[in-house]
Amino acid sequence: MKTSKSRILKIFQKEILHIIRGRMLPLLVVAPILQMLVFGYVVTTEIKHISIMVVDRSLSSYSRLLISKFSNVEYFDLKSVSKDKNDIQMALTKGDVKCVLSIPENFEEKIKKGEKTSLQFITDGSNSNVGSAAINYGSIIIYNFSKEIFSDKMRQFGNIIGHIPDITIEERILFNPELKSTDTMIPGIIGLILIIVTMVIASLSLVKEKEYGNIEQLIVTPIKPYELLLGKIIPYIIIGLIDVVFITVAGILMFHVPFRGNILLLLLLSLLAIFVNLGIGTFISTISATQQQAMISAMFFMLPNMLLSGFIFPIKNMPQIIQYITYIMPLRYYIVILRGIFLKGLTFMELLPEVTALFIYGLVVSVLALKKFKKTVG
Amino acid sequence: MLNFQRIYALFKKEFVEIVRDKRSLVIVFIMPIVMILIYGYAVTFDIKNIDIGIIDRDNSSLSRGYINKIVSSGYFIPYENAYNNMDENIKALRRERIKVIVVIPSDFSFNLKKGKDVKIQYIVDGSIANTAIIGVGYLQVLTSNFANNIKMDFVKSKGINSKKFPYISPEIRVWYNQELKSANFVVPGLIAIIMMLVAALLTSLTIVRERENGTYEEIMSTPVTSAELIIGKLTPYIIIGIIDVLLVTFFGILWFHVPFRGNIVTLLFFSFLFILCALGMGMLMSSIAKKQEEAIMMTFFSTLLPSILLSGFAFPLESMPKAIQVFSYFVPARYFLNVLRSIFLKQDVTILMLYKEALFLMAVSVFFLVVSARVIKKRKI
Numbered sequence: 001m002k003t004s005k006s007r008i009l010k011i012f013q014k015e016i017l018h019i020i021r022g023r024m025l026p027l028l029v030v031a032p033i034l035q036m037l038v039f040g041y042v043v044t045t046e047i048k049h050i051s052i053m054v055v056d057r058s059l060s061s062y063s064r065l066l067i068s069k070f071s072n073v074e075y076f077d078l079k080s081v082s083k084d085k086n087d088i089q090m091a092l093t094k095g096d097v098k099c100v101l102s103i104p105e106n107f108e109e110k111i112k113k114g115e116k117t118s119l120q121f122i123t124d125g126s127n128s129n130v131g132s133a134a135i136n137y138g139s140i141i142i143y144n145f146s147k148e149i150f151s152d153k154m155r156q157f158g159n160i161i162g163h164i165p166d167i168t169i170e171e172r173i174l175f176n177p178e179l180k181s182t183d184t185m186i187p188g189i190i191g192l193i194l195i196i197v198t199m200v201i202a203s204l205s206l207v208k209e210k211e212y213g214n215i216e217q218l219i220v221t222p223i224k225p226y227e228l229l230l231g232k233i234i235p236y237i238i239i240g241l242i243d244v245v246f247i248t249v250a251g252i253l254m255f256h257v258p259f260r261g262n263i264l265l266l267l268l269l270s271l272l273a274i275f276v277n278l279g280i281g282t283f284i285s286t287i288s289a290t291q292q293q294a295m296i297s298a299m300f301f302m303l304p305n306m307l308l309s310g311f312i313f314p315i316k317n318m319p320q321i322i323q324y325i326t327y328i329m330p331l332r333y334y335i336v337i338l339r340g341i342f343l344k345g346l347t348f349m350e351l352l353p354e355v356t357a358l359f360i361y362g363l364v365v366s367v368l369a370l371k372k373f374k375k376t377v378g
Numbered sequence: 379m380l381n382f383q384r385i386y387a388l389f390k391k392e393f394v395e396i397v398r399d400k401r402s403l404v405i406v407f408i409m410p411i412v413m414i415l416i417y418g419y420a421v422t423f424d425i426k427n428i429d430i431g432i433i434d435r436d437n438s439s440l441s442r443g444y445i446n447k448i449v450s451s452g453y454f455i456p457y458e459n460a461y462n463n464m465d466e467n468i469k470a471l472r473r474e475r476i477k478v479i480v481v482i483p484s485d486f487s488f489n490l491k492k493g494k495d496v497k498i499q500y501i502v503d504g505s506i507a508n509t510a511i512i513g514v515g516y517l518q519v520l521t522s523n524f525a526n527n528i529k530m531d532f533v534k535s536k537g538i539n540s541k542k543f544p545y546i547s548p549e550i551r552v553w554y555n556q557e558l559k560s561a562n563f564v565v566p567g568l569i570a571i572i573m574m575l576v577a578a579l580l581t582s583l584t585i586v587r588e589r590e591n592g593t594y595e596e597i598m599s600t601p602v603t604s605a606e607l608i609i610g611k612l613t614p615y616i617i618i619g620i621i622d623v624l625l626v627t628f629f630g631i632l633w634f635h636v637p638f639r640g641n642i643v644t645l646l647f648f649s650f651l652f653i654l655c656a657l658g659m660g661m662l663m664s665s666i667a668k669k670q671e672e673a674i675m676m677t678f679f680s681t682l683l684p685s686i687l688l689s690g691f692a693f694p695l696e697s698m699p700k701a702i703q704v705f706s707y708f709v710p711a712r713y714f715l716n717v718l719r720s721i722f723l724k725q726d727v728t729i730l731m732l733y734k735e736a737l738f739l740m741a742v743s744v745f746f747l748v749v750s751a752r753v754i755k756k757r758k759i
Contacts, residue, residue: 031675041702042687042693042702043693049696049697117547118549120549121551125554125563125723126555127719128560128562130696132558139519139550146547147526149546150529150543153543157533160538161536162493164533167490167521168495168497169497169517169521172502174471175503179510181507200675293402296405296579299575303686304416306686307417307420322416322419340472
């Protein structure tokens with residue numbers, strides 16, 4: 001047992017030296033922080049500053065009031081106000097604006113008469129996400145405007161008959177009261193960066209030895225496959241943990257994300273996530289013949305982790321089959337853990353389903369990697 | 379100046395290397411289709427089916443009517459397991475099982491009938507900000523519509539016989555992609571990403587691999603010039619890239635019924651330009667890097683990530699900070715994506731409208747190819 005430990009230690013030392021001597025160290029430590037900076041600003045599901053053109057043929061105080069509602073929110077950027085309906089076609093085709101609000105001539109008249117009016121709201125659907133966001137925000141603004149007009153009318157009646165009952169909403173927003181997009185995204189970004197760093201590195205670790213022909217030399221030594229794997233992986237576990245601390249601190253300092261949970265719980269569960277990522281990476285490494293293959297395979301696993309984990313796109317709205325696929329994404333579980341600990345201060349027991357899933361996941365990929373590796377060695 | 383026999387020999391060698399490696403073949407030709415299949419369905423910000431917990435302390439026909447209004451809107455799904463149980467609902471909210479809890483007070487119908495104001499409480503999980511913003515927005519609209527009816531009834535009951543209440547509603551029209559199908563938006567974007575992946579990543583290894591294997595010196599000892607080397611090595615990837623464009627395009631059209639309203643020649647022209655860009659960038663990384671893993675990492679961070687993040691593929695550029703938006707102007711995928719979405723979805727777009735994009739892509743590819751040729755030349759000695 002003692003010799004086994006020392007063998008693992010030797011491999012460990014070799015791998016550490018390899019990392020330090022190569023140009024990989026800055027990539028492993030500096031890149032994650034840079035990524036945090038870039039991702040933190042770029043990755044948002046909040047769609048703001050949608051460019052809008054208003055065609056105002058009513059030219060009334062009501063239409064101006066409505067236009068001001070659109071120009072006062074950061075969701076829309078009012079690009080131009082036109083009187084001519086024919087401008088719509090050109091503006092949308094050229095992509096100058098993403099949506100157009102068209103106010104009809106009889107807008108004021110109808111409001112004063114108390115009739116129903118509809119406003120045309122045209123969106124460019126070619127970017128379906130911006131398009132649907134424009135529809136969501138635009139409809140909400142128009143309905144709220146309608147409510148105001150309606151309330152004005154009601155007030156007139158109120159002067160005659162006294163108080164008219166109203167229903168108001170009191171919202172208590174938990175966990176992220178200001179509804180900041182960064183609070184949502186930063187915990188997820190930590191998970192994503194961790195995947196990029198750990199999985200990619202692990203996927204290259206063994207195949208590198210294979211490509212250089214070192215693997216045969218290692219096999220003729222008394223080193224057992226699991227010792228080799230352990231020795232190679234432990235350095236990356238350490239680097240992964242350091243990265244978690246780095247990017248967590250960077251995220252908190254740069255983006256002022258609240259941290260309401262237990263830091264030790266975060267580290268413990270991150271260790272679990274690192275274990276899974278490295279397992280997958282090593283598995284990819286065992287089934288690849290060249291670094292190119294390993295890298296591209298890792299890449300193809302990473303992209304779905306980004307898109308199918310609930311990090312950006314809500315899983316709830318995906319087709320059922322795709323929802324099943326999301327269960328294969330380790331980030332799906334880790335993201336619930338991260339958001340839960342950061343924003344909600346969840347406890348270990350509350351996270352038990354995710355912890356169990358990651359644990360089983362890690363065991364399965366490790367066993368697979370070891371089996372596959374033994375076979376290669378044999 | 380260029381010797382075509384030598385270029386052809388290099389071309390053949392590179393081609394054979396690609397074809398012999400079964401995995402890269404699978405990656406190059408099968409993965410794009412798998413990606414389109416999965417992402418064509420998955421990539422949507424649509425916010426519907428928000429799970430909502432219900433605490434109805436009133437349990438009158440009026441309160442049930444209100445709940446029915448919310449549920450029948452299609453945006454919310456009631457969480458039946460914890461109906462009227464606050465503790466269970468809060469637990470579900472923490473576990474992300476539900477996003478909102480609506481609490482209707484016990485005097486809801488009593489007060490409304492008496493003509494008093496009532497307050498409905500919403501407890502919202504803000505941890506996913508976007509969902510919370512849109513969800514609360516819908517709840518406000520639904521509630522005010524419900525309140526309007528009550529107000530109208532109340533006014534009538536007080537003897538004011540008016541049918542005239544102004545009401546303004548949006549009439550939504552969506553152009554270019556009527557159903558807001560995410561596939562229509564994703565397929566053009568994926569073409570750019572896949573080509574970056576195939577072209578930049580694969581080429582980033584071509585030179586550095588030769589260098590690691592020691593075959594680089596052999597090539598350099600031949601009379602091959604650096605221009606010939608680059609052309610010979612890149613042509614196979616150009617062919618693969620073009621095949622991928624056609625593959626993804628046809629698959630998108632046939633499977634997802636993505637409209638193709640533009641011109642196939644325009645598509646091929648811009649695809650060719652974009653492949654050149656991607657190859658140029660990959661080639662430069664390959665000639666700078668000492669090791670394959672370095673080349674891979676550099677390419678990943680300088681080409682692939684920016685193409686995903688800063689091109690408008692998934693994240694709208696408009697909502698990014700201005701400084702980051704400036705960066706996005708240097709990302710070729712941004713221009714290519716614009717072109718692709720226009721060609722696919724807008725019929726009336728012409729090459730003339732896209733001349734800026736064409737010029738930029740040309741400039742970038744020339745720049746990268748020339749610089750990598752320089753680097754290769756220098757390293758020769």
